Amino acid sequence: MKTKYRLFFLVLIVISLFISCKVQPISGNGIALGTSCSITVYRGDKDIDEYFNEINREERLFSRNIDTSDISRVNKNAGIKKTEVSEETYKLVEYGLSLSRITDGAFNVAIGSLVDIWDDEKVPSDAEIQKALGLIDYNKVILTLEDMKYYIYLEDKGMQLDLGGIAKGYIAQKLGERIEEGIINLGGNIYVKGRDDDNPWKIGLQDPEKDRGDYFSIERICEGNVVTSGSYERYFIQDGIVYHHILDGSTGWPARGNVLSVSVIGPDGTTCDGLSTAFFVMGVEKTSEVLKRFSGYKCVFVLENHETVTLQ
Numbered sequence: 221m222k223t224k225y226r227l228f229f230l231v232l233i234v235i236s237l238f239i240s241c242k243v244q245p246i247s248g249n250g251i252a253l254g255t256s257c258s259i260t261v262y263r264g265d266k267d268i269d270e271y272f273n274e275i276n277r278e279e280r281l282f283s284r285n286i287d288t289s290d291i292s293r294v295n296k297n298a299g300i301k302k303t304e305v306s307e308e309t310y311k312l313v314e315y316g317l318s319l320s321r322i323t324d325g326a327f328n329v330a331i332g333s334l335v336d337i338w339d340d341e342k343v344p345s346d347a348e349i350q351k352a353l354g355l356i357d358y359n360k361v362i363l364t365l366e367d368m369k370y371y372i373y374l375e376d377k378g379m380q381l382d383l384g385g386i387a388k389g390y391i392a393q394k395l396g397e398r399i400e401e402g403i404i405n406l407g408g409n410i411y412v413k414g415r416d417d418d419n420p421w422k423i424g425l426q427d428p429e430k431d432r433g434d435y436f437s438i439e440r441i442c443e444g445n446v447v448t449s450g451s452y453e454r455y456f457i458q459d460g461i462v463y464h465h466i467l468d469g470s471t472g473w474p475a476r477g478n479v480l481s482v483s484v485i486g487p488d489g490t491t492c493d494g495l496s497t498a499f500f501v502m503g504v505e506k507t508s509e510v511l512k513r514f515s516g517y518k519c520v521f522v523l524e525n526h527e528t529v530t531l532q
């Protein structure tokens with residue numbers, strides 16, 4: 221899946237973008253992070269190029285597709301030696317590790333070797349799956365801080381960090397610091413800011429079974445994130461069966477619950493992104509337990525039987 225630039229456009233549709241706003245916004249679109257990104261600023265830093273420079277800078281730290289990124293260097297040194305990384309990478313991996321623990325591995329920051337074997341767009345052999353399952357233990361991700369230098373070490377050769385389920389939310393939140401009123405959309409990871417209760421942002425949640433732009437509900441928020449994980453945007457089909465990109469580290473297969481999509485709405489983008497991936501794997505019942513630990517967050521599931529379930 222990583223080799224093909226499969227654009228997934230906007231999972232979520234910003235409905236109120238041009239409504240009742242006196243200020244003329246500045247907008248920009250581009251491809252980054254393997255997806256389609258758009259930025260609209262009503263008030264704040266209107267130098268859109270700077271936003272994309274920042275996205276590209278973060279991508280050069282976190283991407284597994286860039287050989288020199290922090291994450292690629294850590295992965296190459298797995299089982300060999302610890303790698304010095306930027307403070308930003310260290311802290312994002314550290315947060316990813318804590319989410320891995322809180323979600324009992326449903327979000328797994330060390331899932332890279334399993335992602336790799338499903339990336340070829342064909343069902344891997346049992347032997348490949350078993351081998352990969354032996355290389356995703358997030359307890360073997362060792363973080364050390366020595367003399368103000370940040371290091372990450374993966375204990376076993378073949379282990380791979382993967383920030384694909386968390387980094388877009390982190391980057392969207394960080395870009396949001398530059399705006400007073402506006403919207404950041406990184407392939408469906410939405411961050412909005414600068415409205416009040418009289419005129420909130422209205423963000424439509426895509427109906428996973430309908431055309432793009434068909435939404436089943438509207439979230440009204442003044443500031444915060446709306447992040448969706450779904451099985452309907454990135455997948456391949458083999459022998460009539462759909463295999464999507466969100467993997468269950470307890471089985472080695474794409475998560476096979478009854479969930480079509482889950483959106484997480486809350487104040488921190490990194491948390492919303494990581495939790496959306498985890499909740500997709502966990503399903504409604506387990507999510508209701510874990511969500512209790514995240515005050516100020518809510519989630520909306522769409523299930524295979526067309527039911528929607530909101531938890532908060």
Ligand code: FAD
Pocket residue numbers: 221222223224225226253254255278279282283284285325326327328329331335382383384385386387388407408448449450454465466467468469493496497501
């Ligand atoms: P999410 O649910 O947020 O995340 C799913 C992704 O997380 C999977 O694709 C996998 O990478 C990982 N994952 C799967 N299962 C789990 C799990 N159980 N726990 C934790 N993580 C899991 N795509 C390209 O096609 N080309 C590129 O060059 C490219 N570069 C990228 C660079 C960066 C820095 C990032 C963050 C992503 C990049 N992508 C690239 C990936 C692409 O944008 C992903 O599809 C996206 O990150 C997945 O996001 P999502 O919102 O669909 O799903």
Ligand code: MG
Pocket residue numbers: 384385386449492493494495496497498
């Ligand atoms: Mg995610």
